[in-house]
Amino acid sequence: MTEKIVVTYEISGDRAREVAEAICVEQSIEFPAELAAEWIQDEVVGKIETLSPTREGLTTAVISYDQRNAGGELPQLVNVLWGNVSMLPGVRATAVELPPELLAKFRGPRFGIDGLRTMFQAPSRALVSTALKPMGSSSAELAEMAKTIALAGFDTIKDDHSLANQPWSLWRERVELVSDAVAEANAISGGNCVYAPSMNLQADQIHEAAHVAKALGAKSLLVLPGISGFDIMRVLAEDDELALPIMGHPSVLGAFVTPPQHGMAHDIVFGLLMRLAGADISIFPNFGGRFSFTPDECLSITKAARKELGNLKPTWISPAGGMTVERIKEMLDFYGTDTASLVGGALHRGSLKDNSEAMVAAIHSYSD
Amino acid sequence: MTEKIVVTYEISGDRAREVAEAICVEQSIEFPAELAAEWIQDEVVGKIETLSPTREGLTTAVISYDQRNAGGELPQLVNVLWGNVSMLPGVRATAVELPPELLAKFRGPRFGIDGLRTMFQAPSRALVSTALKPMGSSSAELAEMAKTIALAGFDTIKDDHSLANQPWSLWRERVELVSDAVAEANAISGGNCVYAPSMNLQADQIHEAAHVAKALGAKSLLVLPGISGFDIMRVLAEDDELALPIMGHPSVLGAFVTPPQHGMAHDIVFGLLMRLAGADISIFPNFGGRFSFTPDECLSITKAARKELGNLKPTWISPAGGMTVERIKEMLDFYGTDTASLVGGALHRGSLKDNSEAMVAAIHSYSD
Numbered sequence: 001m002t003e004k005i006v007v008t009y010e011i012s013g014d015r016a017r018e019v020a021e022a023i024c025v026e027q028s029i030e031f032p033a034e035l036a037a038e039w040i041q042d043e044v045v046g047k048i049e050t051l052s053p054t055r056e057g058l059t060t061a062v063i064s065y066d067q068r069n070a071g072g073e074l075p076q077l078v079n080v081l082w083g084n085v086s087m088l089p090g091v092r093a094t095a096v097e098l099p100p101e102l103l104a105k106f107r108g109p110r111f112g113i114d115g116l117r118t119m120f121q122a123p124s125r126a127l128v129s130t131a132l133k134p135m136g137s138s139s140a141e142l143a144e145m146a147k148t149i150a151l152a153g154f155d156t157i158k159d160d161h162s163l164a165n166q167p168w169s170l171w172r173e174r175v176e177l178v179s180d181a182v183a184e185a186n187a188i189s190g191g192n193c194v195y196a197p198s199m200n201l202q203a204d205q206i207h208e209a210a211h212v213a214k215a216l217g218a219k220s221l222l223v224l225p226g227i228s229g230f231d232i233m234r235v236l237a238e239d240d241e242l243a244l245p246i247m248g249h250p251s252v253l254g255a256f257v258t259p260p261q262h263g264m265a266h267d268i269v270f271g272l273l274m275r276l277a278g279a280d281i282s283i284f285p286n287f288g289g290r291f292s293f294t295p296d297e298c299l300s301i302t303k304a305a306r307k308e309l310g311n312l313k314p315t316w317i318s319p320a321g322g323m324t325v326e327r328i329k330e331m332l333d334f335y336g337t338d339t340a341s342l343v344g345g346a347l348h349r350g351s352l353k354d355n356s357e358a359m360v361a362a363i364h365s366y367s368d
Numbered sequence: 369m370t371e372k373i374v375v376t377y378e379i380s381g382d383r384a385r386e387v388a389e390a391i392c393v394e395q396s397i398e399f400p401a402e403l404a405a406e407w408i409q410d411e412v413v414g415k416i417e418t419l420s421p422t423r424e425g426l427t428t429a430v431i432s433y434d435q436r437n438a439g440g441e442l443p444q445l446v447n448v449l450w451g452n453v454s455m456l457p458g459v460r461a462t463a464v465e466l467p468p469e470l471l472a473k474f475r476g477p478r479f480g481i482d483g484l485r486t487m488f489q490a491p492s493r494a495l496v497s498t499a500l501k502p503m504g505s506s507s508a509e510l511a512e513m514a515k516t517i518a519l520a521g522f523d524t525i526k527d528d529h530s531l532a533n534q535p536w537s538l539w540r541e542r543v544e545l546v547s548d549a550v551a552e553a554n555a556i557s558g559g560n561c562v563y564a565p566s567m568n569l570q571a572d573q574i575h576e577a578a579h580v581a582k583a584l585g586a587k588s589l590l591v592l593p594g595i596s597g598f599d600i601m602r603v604l605a606e607d608d609e610l611a612l613p614i615m616g617h618p619s620v621l622g623a624f625v626t627p628p629q630h631g632m633a634h635d636i637v638f639g640l641l642m643r644l645a646g647a648d649i650s651i652f653p654n655f656g657g658r659f660s661f662t663p664d665e666c667l668s669i670t671k672a673a674r675k676e677l678g679n680l681k682p683t684w685i686s687p688a689g690g691m692t693v694e695r696i697k698e699m700l701d702f703y704g705t706d707t708a709s710l711v712g713g714a715l716h717r718g719s720l721k722d723n724s725e726a727m728v729a730a731i732h733s734y735s736d
Contacts, residue, residue: 022658029502030528031713040504044536068535069503075568075595076532079619083530086594086622087659087689134397135437136408160398162451164444167436168412200443203599204575226454227443229597231571251447254454259627290390291455321455345399 003099004064006049007081012090012261016059019091020048023061026084028069044069058261060094067102074106074231074276082256082264093264096272103310107238109280111245112313113306113338116280119245120155120192126332127340128363129156129281129318130347130356132178135163139174143181145352150185150193152356153364156281156340157182158222159198161249171201172212179217196220196247199236200227210236210244220245223279226252230277237278247318248279258292266297271304275315281340286319286331295334302335316340325355328362337366371467372432374417375449380458380629384427387456388416391429394452396437412437426629428462435466440473442599442644450624450632461632464640471678475606477648479613480681481674481706484648487613488523488560494700495708496731497524497649497686498715498724500546503531507542511549513720518553518561520724521732524649524708525550526590527566529617539569540580547585564588564615567604568595578604578612588613591647594620598645605646615686616647626660634665639672643683649708654687654699663702670703684708693723696730705734 011019024046025033033045049062070077077098085091109115117123130149132142146157157178165171175197182195197218199206206228210221221244223233237246250270256263257270266284274282282305285291287298298319305315319331320342328341341363347355379387392414393401401413417430438445445466453459477483485491498517500510514525525546533539543565550563565581567574567589574596578589589612591601605614618638624631625638634652642650650673653659655666666687673683687699688710696709709731715723 026658028530029504030499030530031502032717035713035716036502036504040502044502044504069530071533071535073533073570075570075592076530076534078595079530079532079568079592082623083592083595083619084622084659086620087618087626087653087661088622089626089660131398134399134404134408134412136397136404136412162396162398162437162444162447164447165439165441166444167439200447202441202443202603203597204603207572224443224447224451227446227451227597228599229571229595231596235570235572250455251451252454254452254456255450255623255631258455258457259630262627262630263623285455290394291452292457293455321452345403348403349400 003067003101005067005070005080005099005102006062006064006097007093008095009061009063010092010094011059011061012057014057016061017051019088020051020061020063022088023063023085023091024048027080028065030084067099070102072102072105074234078230090261092262093268095265096268100310103312106276106312107278108275108312109278109315110237110243111280113316115313116245116316122155124337126337126363126366127155127316128153128360129340129342130154131158131160131344132163133160133345135160135166136168139169139177142169142174143177146178146195147181147185148353149356150182150191151189152353153189153191153360154193154356156194156196156220158196158247161198161200161222161224161251163198164200171197175213175218176216183217194219194245196222198222200224203228206232207235210242214242214244220247222247222249224249224251225277226250230273233277233279245280246278247281247283248274250284265300266293267300267304270301275305275309275312279315281316281318283318283320283342285321286323289322291321306338318342320344325359325362328359329366332366371435371469373435373438373448373467373470374430374432374465375461376463377429377431378460378462379427379429380425382425384429385419387459388419388429388431390456391453391459392416392431395448396433398452435470438470440470442602446598458629460630461636463633464636468678471680474644474680475646476643476680477646477683478605478611479648481684483681484613484684490523492705494705494731494734495523495684496521496728497708497710498522499526499528499710499712500531501528501713503528503534504536507537507545510537510542511545514546514563515549515553516721517724518550518559519557520721521557521559521728522561522724524562524564524588526564526615529566529568529590529592529619531566532568539565543581543586544584551585562587562613564590566590568592571596574600575603578610582610582612588615590615590617592617592619593645594618598641601645601647613648614646615649615651616642618652633668634661635668635672638669643673643677643680647683649684649686651686651688651710653689654691657690659689674706686710688712693727693730696727697734700734
């Protein structure tokens with residue numbers, strides 16, 4: 001028996017069967033089913049496994065696809081899950097099950113939870129993370145900030161996701177100065193802080209730039225799969241010569257998750273896809289911050305990031321977006337300590353040094 | 369005075385000013401504005417130009433960003449337009465104006481409307497296009513179809529967008545056999561049919577595979593920017609050694625346009641972004657087909673694809689998705705002849721040869 005990719009779609013409206021049948025064809029052969037050879041109708045076209053009304057005009061359709069339809073590659077897997085169906089109104093993918101044979105094609109996170117615990121000598125505590133801001137700062141200013149933060153004992157410092165090649169701070173200059181500053185701080189403190197430059201660069205430069213970043217001393221990479229595609233993250237994660245922890249940023253990915261009756265569920269995007277693509281840390285907006293995610297949605301991501309998934313290591317979650325040091329206890333109570341706590345702008349309210357030290361203390365003392 | 373990127377957002381709900389102010393910061397410095405240096409507040413943070421209620425609880429906010437925020441690169445431009453704001457509910461980007469200095473960074477379509485008119489010796493008529501289907505067919509079967517279609521006088525034949533590296537037809541084998549079949553047909557007919565293999569491949573292989581495709585005889589490329597990112601399309605379009613016409617496919621891009629009060633407008637995605645990224649042909653679902661686009665939305669794409677935009681050539685539109693030969697007259701009446709008519713599965717209802725010839729005749733006779 002062939003192994004199946006099983007996708008649950010939530011369909012709005014009263015034509016759910018018709019829509020489900022359309023999905024079966026649209027996400028596979030895109031061809032009048034009755035004109036296809038019988039074996040193609042049997043094996044290649046999606047199959048409705050169950051169709052059941054749920055609540056308020058919603059129907060849950062479980063549709064299975066032959067795993068061969070994905071051809072063992074992430075770009076085509078995304079296409080199978082949510083390609084043309086993205087143009088159908090009122091359809092949301094809410095769950096995905098992948099068969100072992102397909103899962104085995106993915107290496108997933110290189111480090112995962114245990115790997116970064118070893119790297120940061122943090123056997124049980126949460127990780128301490130931040131971002132370099134604001135855009136407009138010079139590379140030297142950002143490097144100075146990074147040094148202060150690294151000296152305070154942070155584990156990870158990433159570029160703000162919108163730092164690219166702006167004239168105020170060009171990418172290469174920034175990577176060099178910040179990497180040096182973090183290395184200097186580590187030399188002074190004996191710490192292991194890593195800096196993750198943003199790889200939101202031109203498509204033909206990303207892979208090479210990752211090697212440049214490593215050569216300049218960067219010890220992690222920030223990828224924006226909503227802009228660059230999930231598969232370039234996989235490429236960077238699987239590159240044994242890089243072997244750097246990968247952080248995934250949610251920019252643009254809100255297009256998938258934000259509309260309640262459309263797109264893909266939060267756990268598919270920030271849990272499953274990030275993990276298949278090799279994110280060691282999946283950043284998403286925490287509830288109660290500047291964005292719209294609910295506690296339940298955040299929890300669903302958390303479960304997907306940590307649950308058993310073939311041989312793939314679990315991914316750190318990093319709930320962010322307008323977080324403060326004061327919320328750390330509440331967040332760790334909620335998420336547990338397999339969490340990369342990320343506080344950004346709030347560290348700059350007053351003394352960056354004092355706030356950074358307070359954040360490190362809050363995280364370290366939580367697990368004491 | 370600095371040149372501005374001007375984005376119009378439609379905001380749902382009664383907290384429009386608050387949301388607009390959040391967008392100004394979120395899409396630029398992502399930092400408490402009052403903590404940033406004064407010049408950053410003045411120059412780098414987005415500015416609300418106008419805020420005006422429109423209809424039914426909607427407010428139109430026109431927000432301008434310093435063009436330097438995009439750093440002259442497409443990935444960061446996408447990030448400025450629709451990065452973190454994607455995670456705010458009820459916000460849709462409905463219009464984008466780019467300043468000349470930024471536009472000048474983009475080459476856009478290599479061929480555009482005039483270039484493909486020359487290539488296909490079609491001084492005024494529409495183009496005749498189709499896709500190779502269904503998934504499950506062998507490369508030899510797809511090549512045989514392509515030969516029949518090319519002999520009938522088609523201008524472009526693309527891979528179905530879901531053909532990748534499935535076991536029934538591996539990419540390289542398919543590109544070789546179909547390219548050969550189309551070349552054979554051209555040799556017999558004296559035609560200029562081009563075959564566009566799908567480049568929905570692994571991220572580190574796309575650019576090289578495009579060169580392989582050209583070496584194997586493919587004379588066009590199909591790119592799925594919803595999966596691979598818009599910038600890899602730009603890379604392929606700007607590669608002078610490739611110099612092949614680029615087709616853009618809408619897969620996954622429905623995530624941006626389908627929810628009515630979220631995402632980006634149809635003309636931004638299928639007009640502006642496709643054109644900046646160098647699509648010579650922008651494929652999107654025609655109204656009245658299998659998908660949800662309205663005539664007005666289709667028309668807005670058409671205008672954006674053809675309007676003056678710096679020095680960028682105009683892009684062919686290719687309304688598709690469940691189209692039939694019978695609808696060609698209606699479509700050309702609606703869109704005009706700067707249109708790459710695309711009929712797919714319907715050509716297989718009965719004789720592929722007869723239907724293909726009928727489609728060519730319908731298009732050629734329309735402009736007689």
